[in-house]
Amino acid sequence: MTDKTENSGLSSDATEVRAQKLKHLREQIGDVYPAHFHRTMTNAELAEKYQDLAPDTETQDLVTVAGRVYSSRNSGMFMDIHDASGKIQVFSHKDTTPEEARGLLPMIDLGDVIGVTGLVRRTKRGELTINAQQITMLTKSLLPMPEKYHGLADIETRYRKRYLDIMVNEESKLRFQQRSRIVSSLRRFLEDEGFMEVETPMLQPIYGGATAEPFKTHHNTLKLDMYLRIAPELYLKRVLVSGLTDKVFEINRNFRNEGVSTRHNPEFTMMECYWAYADYEDVMGLVERMFETLALAVHGTTEFEFGDKQLSFKGPFPRVSMPAAVKDATGIDFLAIKSDEEARQAARDAGVEIEKDATWGEVLAFLFEEKVEATLIQPAHVIHFPKDISPFAKEVPGEPRLVERFETYCNGWEIGNAFSELNDPVEQRARMVEQMEQAHARGEKEKTLDEDFLDAMDQGMPPAGGLGIGVDRLIMLLTNSPSIRDIILFPARRHKSD
DSSP: OOSSOSOTTSOSSHHHHHHHHHHHHHHHHSOSSOSOOOOSSOHHHHHHHTTTOOTTEEEEEEEEEEEEEEEEETTTTEEEEEETTEEEEEEOOTTTSOHHHHTTGGGOOTTOEEEEEEEEEEOTTOOEEEEEEEEEEEEOOSSOOOOGGGOOOOHHHHHHTHHHHHHHOHHHHHHHHHHHHHHHHHHHHHHHTTOEEOOOOSEESSOOSSOOOOOEEEETTTTEEEEEOSOSHHHHHHHHHHTSOSEEEEEEEEEOOSOOBTTBOSEEEEEEEEEETOOHHHHHHHHHHHHHHHHHHHHSSSEEEETTEEEEOOSOOOEEEHHHHHHHHHOOOGGGOOSHHHHHHHHHHTTOOOOTTOOHHHHHHHHHHHHTGGGOOSOEEEEEEEGGGOTTBOEETTEEEEEEEEEEEETTEEEEEEEEBOOOHHHHHHHHHHHHHHHHHTTOTTOOOOHHHHHHHHHOOOOEEEEEEEHHHHHHHHTTOSSGGGTSSSOOOOOTTO
């Protein structure tokens, strides 16, 4: 192949041009998608090794790198190629590059993946560069890249074609690198705290552990309807019963057949852990240590920006009683209210529409959501939830309508949910029966008791503190991302034709 281009007869359509180039390459060099190519270092490793190389200095060090072509100047004499770690400039000139390698340049388009072997130098302007001696086509791209310097502006295309988003948007690339770091740091933190990681079923014959609409499927061989899990709780508690470990956790994928929003995706990541011989006070301390650790892992400090807010993950976080918070916001003292009807009337008097059969605890929780939740900007633990909406938590001594439960809020979002776990098997059965009856009244006829879980509870579960963390929301905060779709690689979207 020579420098004389064979492109003059090619179509002006970009994809057709690339297709014809591919045809020419197959004819002239054979395999355009070779299986074997070995680089000697990444671009970042190259930059680190030669960081002290002075400008206008050449070495006799022969290296091999590879990456995607992001820019090309002077008919390919200068190219920037990027791998996952960064970029390197490639220089191809008749004084340094054999004719065979230079002959490949007219066939190279932006987006192609190439391998380059050559000598390392730093230009007079300080650019680390490889003087190419050999160029290998590793992958011919048949579609043009989005315009690099303006990024990928259309938000729907960014979500549907995440590979393009990451390819041209450095912020997106950094965000997903940070996500990986956060999940890894979370796992390491829990292991350092003495927790053991396990895996529990995603396909379950009975869904439970939370109140949510499940996804349903069918197992042909077992002739059994099954559900994608909405929570791992009931299986993780079985682990505590077994005595395998006193501290257990799972970073898991959950599935809920419900709404989609900036904070909700039908498939999402949770961390749940259970700690024998601990209570919700112990778990509050665990959450504070966890948040501090993750902030330091991402930012090197516990102070960071989210939108126009400055957040602090430095513990301890304030403890806010739900009845006290609602009283401060509305003037209604729920602890002085004795009946469901009186609670409903108090809400109506405050101008809040409420379900006609809402219980005392449901009214309290609803007013909290309406009047308090959005005001909790800095991290805070909201404690003492109504028992009506907390079937797995122990009662607060002296106040049987409330339970030892907390949720951790930040930026007005619920991030974590924790209990002093109920381990009285008789009380647990009674509450789960009540929960099932309420579900049936709402039309959820498939809701059944998990008798195997109740058998495990009859066997005896030690007292424990339990915690669930919404990993996606936590990552949103730590990466300054306003939508959950920004931090999930492939979020759920409608089909393009819908």
